[in-house]
Each structure stands twice: as structure tokens, then as C-alpha cells.
Amino acid sequence: MGAYFSDIFKGLWSLLVGMGITFREFWKPVVTVPYPYKTFTMPDRYRGHVELIENEEGKPNCIVCMACQRACPSDCIAIKGEKPEGSKKKVLTSYMLDFTKCSLCGSCVESCKFNALEFSKEYNLASTRKEDFYFDLLKRLEDRNS
Amino acid sequence: MSLTLFNVIGAVIVAIAFVALNAAYLVWAERRGAGRIQRRPGPNINGPLGLLQPPADGLKLMAKQLIIPGGADKVLFVAAPVLAMFPALMSFVTIPFSETIVAHDINVGLLMIFAFAASGSMALLFAGWSSRNKYAMMSAVRSVSQAVAYEIPLLITAITIVMITGSLNLIDIVNQQGPSVLHWNFLPLLGDGSPKNLLMPLSFLLFFICTLAETNRAPFDLGEAESELVAGFHIEYGSMGFGLFFMAEYANIVIGSCLTTLLFLGGWHPPVPFLSFVPGVVWFLLKVYMLIATVIWIRWTFPRTTIYGLLNLSWKVLIPFSLFNLLLTAGLLKVF
Numbered sequence: 430m431g432a433y434f435s436d437i438f439k440g441l442w443s444l445l446v447g448m449g450i451t452f453r454e455f456w457k458p459v460v461t462v463p464y465p466y467k468t469f470t471m472p473d474r475y476r477g478h479v480e481l482i483e484n485e486e487g488k489p490n491c492i493v494c495m496a497c498q499r500a501c502p503s504d505c506i507a508i509k510g511e512k513p514e515g516s517k518k519k520v521l522t523s524y525m526l527d528f529t530k531c532s533l534c535g536s537c538v539e540s541c542k543f544n545a546l547e548f549s550k551e552y553n554l555a556s557t558r559k560e561d562f563y564f565d566l567l568k569r570l571e572d573r574n575s
Numbered sequence: 576m577s578l579t580l581f582n583v584i585g586a587v588i589v590a591i592a593f594v595a596l597n598a599a600y601l602v603w604a605e606r607r608g609a610g611r612i613q614r615r616p617g618p619n620i621n622g623p624l625g626l627l628q629p630p631a632d633g634l635k636l637m638a639k640q641l642i643i644p645g646g647a648d649k650v651l652f653v654a655a656p657v658l659a660m661f662p663a664l665m666s667f668v669t670i671p672f673s674e675t676i677v678a679h680d681i682n683v684g685l686l687m688i689f690a691f692a693a694s695g696s697m698a699l700l701f702a703g704w705s706s707r708n709k710y711a712m713m714s715a716v717r718s719v720s721q722a723v724a725y726e727i728p729l730l731i732t733a734i735t736i737v738m739i740t741g742s743l744n745l746i747d748i749v750n751q752q753g754p755s756v757l758h759w760n761f762l763p764l765l766g767d768g769s770p771k772n773l774l775m776p777l778s779f780l781l782f783f784i785c786t787l788a789e790t791n792r793a794p795f796d797l798g799e800a801e802s803e804l805v806a807g808f809h810i811e812y813g814s815m816g817f818g819l820f821f822m823a824e825y826a827n828i829v830i831g832s833c834l835t836t837l838l839f840l841g842g843w844h845p846p847v848p849f850l851s852f853v854p855g856v857v858w859f860l861l862k863v864y865m866l867i868a869t870v871i872w873i874r875w876t877f878p879r880t881t882i883y884g885l886l887n888l889s890w891k892v893l894i895p896f897s898l899f900n901l902l903l904t905a906g907l908l909k910v911f
Contacts, residue, residue: 437892444876444877447876447877448872448873448876450876451612451872451875451876452872454611454612454613454614455608455611455612455872456611457614458614459610459611459614459615459616460614460615461614461615461616463616463619
């Protein structure tokens, strides 16, 4: 009989405690962001697809050493470069990223010794067509600068 | 004659408008409140503070087609939403908003409200049965067992009030509660006439829990347990069929809160006598909406009970307590 009453009392008390918690939460500020109208800035460690880093002249830092292409376990990266007349260094002519296969492992960024690759903060990438995920990074770099 | 007919039509129009407006904006209040409790804004796109959300929802519901599932009992299927709405509307006829604002003051007002409230669960049974859907059927059975279980302590608790007051007239019941908060029925201290039972706060609590269960509100919303029964008895209803069930649910919440206010919270009396320059209807609505806010608050705090927990609570806790309360009140009335 004592257990019956203590059960009821404890149950009622726990209900009041719960209501106290929701009452306090009610007055606290909202933590969500109304997505399409406002967005969070991504933290530094966020891994989007890779992006080329540019030097002061707006040209890519890449020297076409092919380290990233070799490091990629999924064969996402295809680089082309050529040596223009009278120049000692190779110049990047095409950097194709197949994002459909990329697992964002970061091996390409790790392998790059010339500070030419970084993770972008891009995450609005939904599409219904597969072709939208074959990125021309060189063109993206030019678009950024134009 | 024509004047009374005019009065009746006017009262019906006002009642329907009041119910519809309440239903629409309580949904808004519920969604905003739920949002705040869950640290998100709730509907805030349509209009300032999302205040145009209810009309948008209403238009959407009205524009949809009413689909009657194959194999359903057509007559009952169409009748059920109307039967759910009808008792809710009728109950407003006898609820006094202040001493003068009442559509029809009848001597058995309390009895009439309980009679109509009881017929509300019939609508749920019809809806569940006629949909020819296993979830709807199961929900209807649950709703009825819940209504049966919780009407007993509800009525027993109401009887204690009737015994103290000696009247089923809602205006008399309010007038018996004195001018200040100390004289209201939820406190055991003072009263006009006979001294009150010490367990009055308990009866208030019992009554409030039972109104929650009677209106199928969380944590007793087993009739429409979304996670188990999809939507319960109104699973096959779209369009305004669903809209009517929804409006009836919110109208029932308003009625339950009105009744709790009238029986326990002193109706239209101000909490302290010197505030009596404020019209009574303001106090009444203030109390009612505070109770409704509590109902919403409770819904977003507690998880749903199981059907066994629900029935155990009624048969093992609420009914014994309310019976003891009834006997104690009767004894005290006899002695003093």
C-alpha cells in the first residue's frame, strides 16, 4: 500500500520536473537556422570537394607533379599540363575532378607539397544529373576570379 | 417567435465562428509553442509570426477532394466528422462566458455538456469502423475504452462539485465561488455556504487529467498514436473530413478548459475583488487560455503512455481517488 502511494507521488513529481524542463527551454533562444534564407558558415575542418589554390597572380599553385592523381584511391583526378615555349615549368591546362567517385578521403590534399589543393566549403551540391558532378577545377578557379 | 429564431441563428453563427477561429489559431499556437520548446521557430514564413499559416492550411484542406475508400461504409464515413463536430458546437450553447454572455442558460448545463461529450466518442467509433482500415479500427476501439475509463472519474469529480453547489446550472456553480481567488473551488479554504473538502486541489487535478484524456490529448492520445497507428481513426480522411475532426479536437480542448475554469477556477470572477472593474469575460477567457496553454505545454513535454498504462492510471489510481474524494465530500457535507 505504501508502494502504491509512493509510486503515485514519485510519478507526479517526475511529471512536474519534466514540465519545469520544457518551461525553461521555452524561453531560450532558437538554435536552428532557416536554411534557404540563412546558412551556417562551415567550420575550418569541413571537407567539401577539393579546390585549387591560387597564387598572387590568380594562377593555380599547381605545378602538375601528378602526386594527387597518383594518391587518389578512387581515380577521381585527371590532370593535364604542358610546357609552354621558353618556360622551364609545366603549366596546368586541365584539372578534372570526378566527384561521383570521391569519398573525401583527403589523400590528394595530403600528398600536395606545393600548397595547391584545399577542401572547399561547398555543400549545396544536389542535382538530378550525374554530369553536374564532373568538376573542371581550373574553370571554377577562373570563375571565382572573374 | 421570429426574434427567438433570429437569436438562435445568431448564436449558432457566433458559436461556429468562435470554434473555427479557436481551432485555427490554437493549431498555430500549438505549433509555435512546440517549436519554442524544441528550440526552433515553428511556422514563421506566412505572414508576421506565421499568423497567416492557419488560413493557408484551411484553404488547402478545403481545396482537396474528399476520397471515400473502397469498401467503406459511405453513410457512416461521411457522418462521422459531422458527428464529431456537432457535440463540440452544442456544448458551447450552455457555457457562460460571463454572467450575461451565455447563448442559452439551462438548469442542467453541466449534464448537457457531459451528455454531448459522451457522444463525441461515438463519432470516433463510427470513423474507425466505417473506414475499413485496421489502424482506424484499432484506434476506435482504444478511444472508446479510454473514454469509458476516464468518464467515470471525470463525472465522479464533477459530482463532488455538484454536491457542494447543489446545482447543475453553470452560472450558479460559478456564483457559489466567491469573489477572490481564496474562494475558488480548487482551493480547500473558503466557500459560500458549506466548508469545503480538504482534497479540493486533488479534485482539480483529477478533473484536469480526465479532461486531457477525454479530449484525446497527449500524453493520452492513444486514439491517434502517430507512431503506431499512423493517424488513428482519421487515417482515411482527407480534405475537410479531416479538417472537421481537427476542429472538433481543438473545440473539445476549449470546452474542457472552459469547464475546468467554471467548476474550479471561479469562472469570470477576478482573482482579487478590486480588479472587478475589468469585465468578467476577460477574466474568463484569460483563465481558459492559460489552461489551454498548459494543455499544449503538457503535450510537448510528455511521451505517450501505453494503452495499459492509460487504463491502469484510470482504474487503479483516478477512480479510487475520485471515489474516496466523493465519499469524503459527502461525509463533510453531512457533518457540517
